[in-house]
């Protein structure tokens with residue numbers, strides 16, 4: 001080769017120099033006229049070239065033959081015709097090679113046409129044999145589309161096959177190497193991959209002899225080949241010319257290594273290799289079998305039957321089967337496939353077949369293990385099987401997903417992936433380490449997911465429920481109780497009182513008077529008291545509750561009652577004598593008699609702040625207790641209010657109030673009872689700074705009074721519908737003396753609930769109260785139809801807290817007994833206190849009683865009376 005290249009370089013240089021001098025390429029005459037050295041170089045170059053071409057043709061034939069013989073991995077037509085084995089980038093051809101290759105299909109195409117008619121009459125065509133070849137897996141059909149056209153030429157146009165008579169192929173049948181010699185070297189100099197260059201070791205003389213024979217045989221063989229098939233072969237041929245290895249054909253080097261030396265052995269030892277049962281050699285054996293069978297396919301269709309005769313080779317038949325079928329062929333063979341059960345197996349996916357093969361091998365191994373190994377080893381085998389089946393299943397899924405990727409992946413790369421799986425030996429045993437590795441790969445991700453879910457970072461939410469709370473949450477009654485207690489806690493914080501249950505637990509000690517009954521301290525209630533109020537040893541606080549700080553404190557003993565009485569000067573000097581009868585009855589308590597005497601101390605009453613002194617009346621009554629005559633200023637005030645004269649009862653009532661005499665006014669509605677407190681309030685306010693309290697039971701009445709009060713009077717009201725700020729504002733006005741009349745509810749004055757205090761500030765902060773008017777005074781009487789308990793305490797609070805001595809009761813509905821009862825509460829002792837008491841029924845109101853059962857009809861008839869007709873608005 002080196003000499004050949006050197007000669008080529010030298011001749012190129014000479015031709016280059018010739019072109020520079022003559023400006024044209026050298027022809028034969030120029031070469032003949034060249035120097036002797038150049039001629040010799042040309043001669044030597046031609047010889048070497050011719051010898052090289054012949055050897056390469058032989059190698060190409062061998063490769064084509066051997067690739068046909070190794071369909072276990074590629075296909076019938078060899079890996080060089082397999083599209084998946086084509087290089088990614090088609091290498092470029094030289095100009096001479098291109099011309100040669102472009103010419104060759106045309107030549108053989110014309111040959112094919114000319115021989116078509118004559119050859120078709122010579123041989124018959126068996127569909128059955130062709131059908132056998134059509135059992136091609138879809139995968140192979142899809143991948144090896146290049147070979148499909150070639151297969152069509154083999155199957156359908158039987159005359160073409162007839163052209164390659166057994167006589168011509170007899171040498172190849174006899175020896176595997178002789179068939180390789182049928183390749184033409186002239187027209188396909190680069191058709192043979194240069195991987196076969198190792199065969200160039202054959203002598204050139206032998207090659208020269210065989211070349212002529214091969215030209216004839218190969219010419220005839222190629223005459224039956226499709227032109228398109230040959231054109232598709234150009235790509236691979238070009239790759240061979242460029243000396244680039246086939247990327248996907250990994251079997252080729254192995255074949256090359258063995259083909260030159262042991263090709264015959266492969267054929268001869270076929271029977272002996274069938275006996276080989278090694279699982280690792282199974283594929284190789286079947287591949288060789290297929291290769292042997294396929295050797296006969298192009299020439300003799302009868303040899304196609306060998307595919308069906310392969311006993312174990314369903315898997316390998318698929319591998320050896322033609323890779324591609326056209327759609328027409330598929331349609332034609334569908335019905336035949338249904339009848340042919342054997343062929344149906346060939347159409348199964350390779351992945352599934354692979355898994356079945358693995359299972360079959362595993363079962364065989366189990367059987368062997370059961371015969372040889374002990375029960376303990378059987379268990380190991382089962383474990384190994386379980387671990388092995390999982391990777392197989394996993395492999396199936398992966399293979400389904402990445403079918404195309406695996407198809408393009410070389411077999412060499414797949415082998416190490418398979419080796420990761422747990423392998424079993426001939427006895428069916430599985431290596432435990434492999435099983436652990438496989439199981440760990442399978443189980444680890446699952447475990448990680450499980451730990452992730454049970455980690456606590458994720459909470460399972462039931463969407464059917466309307467709400468979800470992580471962790472413990474109160475529900476139902478417990479939740480309502482919690483909200484209830486929280487409500488009272490807020491109430492205690494805001495108002496300082498609230499419900500008793502909420503005090504100790506939720507606080508509420510924001511009032512100054514809230515102290516513990518036991519120890520007198522603040523901040524806790526008596527039931528929670530742990531202080532020193534309890535006598536030592538009584539067990540108020542256990543030793544466990546005592547903190548070290550408590551133990552360090554000095555013991556404090558409460559003084560006895562005697563000591564307190566003596567200290568305060570309230571100790572009674574003379575002991576109280578207990579009656580004898582009581583002593584006899586309680587003879588058992590004689591021992592404690594002395595202590596009772598000592599405990600008989602003067603207990604001071606609760607000293608309320610002294611009420612302010614009552615205001616002096618504007619007019620003092622006469623000596624006989626009657627009121628004075630109406631002074632002119634009173635009339636003046638009446639005129640100031642816009643009235644010219646008093647109505648009946650008003651004059652007496654006003655003069656009694658101005659005289660400081662409590663009075664009960666019982667007048668009908670609309671008789672002018674309001675003037676009875678408005679005018680005295682105005683007169684008192686004219687004299688000095690004071691206020692008049694008007695207690696009204698209803699807010700509506702207060703509003704009505706405020707709306708109808710004379711402009712001379714300044715009034716304000718305090719009731720429950722007002723906000724605290726509004727109430728405080730009204731109180732501030734009262735304190736400032738800007739209000740003459742203060743209307744308020746009895747609860748606001750007396751105080752509601754258990755607090756015992758109303759909204760009014762202490763009396764010392766208020767202006768002096770001239771008098772108090774109780775509207776709807778019948779509410780005071782328990783016999784009234786509208787009794788309100790606060791009214792019972794009303795007069796007491798007015799007297800005791802505010803120092804009110806003059807009370808005015810106003811009511812429109814009070815019988816005599818009720819009036820007397822009201823007068824009793826108001827402190828009206830004299831009968832004249834009920835100064836004004838009009839008729840219960842006004843004079844302009846006539847009462848009548850109807851005994852009719854049909855009340856509605858009686859009312860209608862009454863309204864139709866002539867006397868009521870003018871009062872129709874009624």
Ligand SMILES: Nc1ncnc2c1ncn2[C@@H]1O[C@H](COP(=O)(O)OP(=O)(O)OP(=O)(O)O)[C@@H](O)[C@H]1O
Pocket residue numbers: 643644645646647650667668669670671672673674675812
């Ligand atoms: N001396 C008077 N002269 C003229 N009109 C008066 C006099 N006194 C009161 N009135 C008028 O009588 C009407 C009723 O007065 P008032 O509301 O005081 O009656 P009342 O007895 O208080 O009624 P009620 O029982 O509904 O409170 C008012 O419009 C008032 O202006």
